[in-house]
Amino acid sequence: MTIMADSTNNQASGNKPTLKQGDTGEVVKELQLLLRNYYCYSGPIDGVLNSETVGGVILFQHRVFLPEDGLVEYKTWQALYRGGAVNLPIVERSSEGKLVKALQQRLHNSGYYTGLQDGYFGLVTEAAVKSFQLRNKLKVDGIVGDHTWFALSNTPIFDG
Structure with missing residues (x-):
């Protein structure tokens, strides 16, 4: 399944709940499909946010320069729908951190x-x-x- 980034998907990302380990349901299946699309998850699409799914979230967060906490909050949803990093500050010569x-x-x-x-x-x-x-x-x-x-x-x- 390929999920294309478009304005509809970006708007939809704002309507998603925050997810954490132990959550279940259709929205977790959606998360698992998105993670699979980005080669960050290869487990079953079962709607259970278990440690394997959390690992996929952390891998994706690493890839898009987000805090690697395994929580699926607004910025993670946004990056999943866009297919890459979003809303990061500009860094240039003399920046640090x-x-x-x-x-x-x-x-x-x-x-x-x-x-x-x-x-x-x-x-x-x-x-x-x-x-x-x-x-x-x-x-x-x-x-x-x-x-x-x-x-x-x-x-x-x-x-x-």
């Missing part, structure tokens, strides 16, 4: 970055972002905004 570190880790794990994963957006991070943008036919400006976040969240990760 956990999100920059996650950016550096993603760039490293996808082969673009070899510098320190220290959470500081310096020249090496900027060069890696520009390389990623060029290769993915994005505006090459070294600034990580919506389009770059979305592309990064859909980039294969080679953690090995």
